[in-house]
Amino acid sequence: MERTLEARRETVARAEAPAARILCEAIEFETTTAPEFIDVTDDVVSIVDAAGVQFGQVTVFSQHTTAAVKINENEPLLLQDLARLLSQFAPAEAQYEHNDFTRRTVNMNEDECANGHSHCQHLFLSASETIPIVDGRVSLGRWQRIFLIELDHPRPRRLLVNVVGTG
Amino acid sequence: MERTLEARRETVARAEAPAARILCEAIEFETTTAPEFIDVTDDVVSIVDAAGVQFGQVTVFSQHTTAAVKINENEPLLLQDLARLLSQFAPAEAQYEHNDFTRRTVNMNEDECANGHSHCQHLFLSASETIPIVDGRVSLGRWQRIFLIELDHPRPRRLLVNVVGTG
Amino acid sequence: MERTLEARRETVARAEAPAARILCEAIEFETTTAPEFIDVTDDVVSIVDAAGVQFGQVTVFSQHTTAAVKINENEPLLLQDLARLLSQFAPAEAQYEHNDFTRRTVNMNEDECANGHSHCQHLFLSASETIPIVDGRVSLGRWQRIFLIELDHPRPRRLLVNVVGTG
Numbered sequence: 001m002e003r004t005l006e007a008r009r010e011t012v013a014r015a016e017a018p019a020a021r022i023l024c025e026a027i028e029f030e031t032t033t034a035p036e037f038i039d040v041t042d043d044v045v046s047i048v049d050a051a052g053v054q055f056g057q058v059t060v061f062s063q064h065t066t067a068a069v070k071i072n073e074n075e076p077l078l079l080q081d082l083a084r085l086l087s088q089f090a091p092a093e094a095q096y097e098h099n100d101f102t103r104r105t106v107n108m109n110e111d112e113c114a115n116g117h118s119h120c121q122h123l124f125l126s127a128s129e130t131i132p133i134v135d136g137r138v139s140l141g142r143w144q145r146i147f148l149i150e151l152d153h154p155r156p157r158r159l160l161v162n163v164v165g166t167g
Numbered sequence: 168m169e170r171t172l173e174a175r176r177e178t179v180a181r182a183e184a185p186a187a188r189i190l191c192e193a194i195e196f197e198t199t200t201a202p203e204f205i206d207v208t209d210d211v212v213s214i215v216d217a218a219g220v221q222f223g224q225v226t227v228f229s230q231h232t233t234a235a236v237k238i239n240e241n242e243p244l245l246l247q248d249l250a251r252l253l254s255q256f257a258p259a260e261a262q263y264e265h266n267d268f269t270r271r272t273v274n275m276n277e278d279e280c281a282n283g284h285s286h287c288q289h290l291f292l293s294a295s296e297t298i299p300i301v302d303g304r305v306s307l308g309r310w311q312r313i314f315l316i317e318l319d320h321p322r323p324r325r326l327l328v329n330v331v332g333t334g
Numbered sequence: 335m336e337r338t339l340e341a342r343r344e345t346v347a348r349a350e351a352p353a354a355r356i357l358c359e360a361i362e363f364e365t366t367t368a369p370e371f372i373d374v375t376d377d378v379v380s381i382v383d384a385a386g387v388q389f390g391q392v393t394v395f396s397q398h399t400t401a402a403v404k405i406n407e408n409e410p411l412l413l414q415d416l417a418r419l420l421s422q423f424a425p426a427e428a429q430y431e432h433n434d435f436t437r438r439t440v441n442m443n444e445d446e447c448a449n450g451h452s453h454c455q456h457l458f459l460s461a462s463e464t465i466p467i468v469d470g471r472v473s474l475g476r477w478q479r480i481f482l483i484e485l486d487h488p489r490p491r492r493l494l495v496n497v498v499g500t501g
Contacts, residue, residue, distance in 0.1 A: 005194070005210050012327070013191035016334070020187040020354040020500050022389040024347035024466055024473075027339070043339050055189040056331055057226060059391060059464050063475030065407045071294045073232045075274045077264035078286055085257065085287050090419065097411035107409045107477065119412055120419050124291045124458045127405045127478070128465075130226050131295075132191055132329035139191075139327055141230030143274065144294070160346070160473055162466035164331065164390055164498065166187050167350070172361070172377050179494070180358035183501070187354040222356040223498055224393060238461045240399045242441045244431035245453055252424065252454050291458045297393050298462075299358055299496035306358075306494055308397030310441065311461070331498065333354050 013134045015055040017166030023051040029157045031067070031150035034118070035083045038148045039074050040159065044131075045138050047161045054136050056165015061128040063160060066118035066152035068125035074145040086151070090120035118151035125149065133165055180301045182222040184333030190218040196324045198234070198317035201285075202250045205315045206241050207326065212305050214328045221303050223332015228295040230327060233285035233319035235292035241312040253318070257287035285318035292316065300332055347468045349389040351500030357385040363491045365401070365484035368452075369417045372482045373408050374493065379472050381495045388470050390499015395462040397494060400452035400486035402459035408479040420485070424454035452485035459483065467499055 025047045029038060040060065048058050062069045072082065096116020101108070129146060132139045140146075148159060192214045196205055207227065215225050229236045239249065263283020268275070296313060299306045307313075315326060359381045363372055374394070382392050396403045406416065430450020435442070463480060466473045474480075482493060 005213055008195045009210075009214070010193045011190070012193050013189060013329075015189045016186050017189075018186050019350050019352050020390075022347060022349045022351075022500060023345070024389065024468055026344045026346050028342045043343075046339055047343070055191065056187075057329055059466060061464070061466055061473070063473070063478065065405065065475070065477045070290060071232065072286060072290060073274060075265060075271070077267065077271060078283065080264045081283050081287055082290050085290065097414045098409060100411065104409070104411060107407060116412065116415050119406060120415055123404060123406060123416050123419065126293060126460060127463060129294060130228070130297055130464055132226060132228055132327045134191055134327075139228070139230070141232070141325070143232045144230065158475070160466045160468075162347075162391055166189060172380055175362045176377075176381070177360045178357070179360050180356060180496075182356045183353050184356075185353050222358065223354075224496055237457060238399065239453055239457060240441060242432060242438070244434065244438060245450065247431045248450050248454055249457050252457065293460065296461060297395070297464055299393060299395055299494045301358055301494075306395070306397070308399070308492070310399045311397065333356060 013055045015166050021053050021165060021167045023163045025161045027159045029148060031154045031157055034150045034153055035086050036150040037079045039145050040148050041145045044146055044161055048138050048163055051163040052167050053133055053163050053165040056133050057130055058133055059128050059130045059162045060146055061160040063158050066115055066122055067157050068122050068149045069129050070125055070147050071129050071144050073143045086121045090117045092117045115152045121151045180222045182333050188220050188334045190330045192328045194326045196315060198321045198324055201317045201320055202253050203317040204246045206312050207315050208312045211313055211328055215305050215330055218330040219334050220300055220330050220332040223300050224297055225300055226295050226297045226329045227313055228327040230325050233282055233289055234324050235289050235316045236296050237292055237314055238296050238311050240310045253288045257284045259284045282319045288318045347389045349500050355387050355499060355501045357497045359495045361493045363482060365488045365491055368484045368487055369420050370484040371413045373479050374482050375479045378480055378495055382472050382497055385497040386501055387467055387497050387499040390467050391464055392467055393462050393464045393496045394480055395494040397492050400449055400456055401491050402456050402483045403463050404459055404481055405463050405478050407477045420455045424451045426451045449486045455485045
């Protein structure tokens with residue numbers, strides 16, 4: 001028999017503060033391979049600790065179209081599985097219209113490289129994750145870690161960590 | 168001829184409140200099979216109703232790496248299609264490095280089970296959904312329902328429903 | 335050698351405001367084909383400009399289960415790749431239980447059409463994206479554009495653009 005919502009729920013935060021507090025930090029990363037799963041959880045936790053926000057949320061946002069942000073478990077063999085899955089889904093060596101530089105008319109860089117697969121993989125991942133903050137802590141579950149995922153080639157990357165809440 | 172933004176837009180909420188109001192509720196679920204799509208919309212709506220937040224947003228967050236949160240339509244035959252798609256994408260019976268317990272060195276539980284497929288399916292789903300609150304109501308579209316999706320095996324699961332806004 | 339977080343981070347916003355400011359605008363779109371990638375970035379930027387919010391975030395939310403919101407690059411050949419990938423992943427002509435109107439018992443419309451593939455594609459996309467606002471600007475990276483993606487057939491669609499922050 002299904003228990004009622006009242007029996008299944010617990011209030012973990014309730015706040016009415018006379019001020020909204022916001023902190024946004026940009027963090028730089030140098031990726032070293034692709035796909036690469038960089039565990040950024042400790043950085044996010046440090047920033048939330050320093051923000052002095054007791055309740056609210058933190059959004060971890062990738063400013064890139066070929067580097068994603070996702071939550072999963074940080075177990076080395078699993079990361080191999082996830083990398084293999086991404087490659088299967090949109091292999092680097094497959095044909096992409098985006099890689100046909102003879103026909104491209106927009107968004108061409110000097111250092112343009114064939115990264116159609118990276119954009120395709122990104123389509124099914126995400127640019128951001130949003131996590132509740134309770135009692136000043138990022139409320140991740142036991143196995144949850146936040147990853148910046150490099151899908152293209154090694155390069156500098158930039159995350160925004162945006163904390164919105166009350167002090 | 169394309170209409171201007173002015174002609175296509177409508178202001179549905181505008182608020183400047185002297186206080187930020189935040190409520191976070193944890194809800195427990197007992198899943199019974201996998202994949203299982205549990206419609207949690209009514210629970211989320213009840214919590215937002217009780218929060219006394221007129222404008223802002225609600226984030227529904229799964230604290231698990233093998234249970235996801237997604238919005239889709241609650242039509243029983245469709246849920247069969249979605250389940251089949253998840254299985255096709257990352258079948259439970261395929262080989263995963265994560266399932267090779269002879270080589271795993273970290274994150275081993277007493278009750279560890281072979282769930283590489285669940286993590287792989289989770290990679291392309293999400294840990295959370297964020298929905299606007301307008302006039303105290305969760306602004307879902309006509310067919311939108313919020314699901315907790317069990318990807319692993321039946322067990323207790325925990326969602327956070329984090330309401331951030333103004334009273 | 336890995337640089338410390340202090341060396342890699344930069345504070346881009348810090349605010350403690352005596353009021354929370356919220357604006358939610360609904361925008362209508364008429365889609366013309368499927369899949370169709372409609373670049374809604376300029377609309378979102380206009381709304382954030384008008385909201386008078388200096389710091390916080392904007393959530394772009396699709397009120398539909400067969401139209402998604404995603405961030406990617408707006409390069410015409412790439413959009414062809416993304417469309418092809420969606421079709422490969424869940425082809426319109428494949429068999430879906432959801433399309434068997436002889437067995438459907440719920441959610442039947444007068445104008446119901448066979449759109450199982452659209453719901454399946456939506457499962458691996460998202461209903462929304464959340465982007466930080468810094469100094470009154472939507473903090474997208476250089477190549478990032480926000481898309482409404484029509485997955486079903488041409489029709490009116492509705493996005494909510496929900497701005498939450500401080501003035």
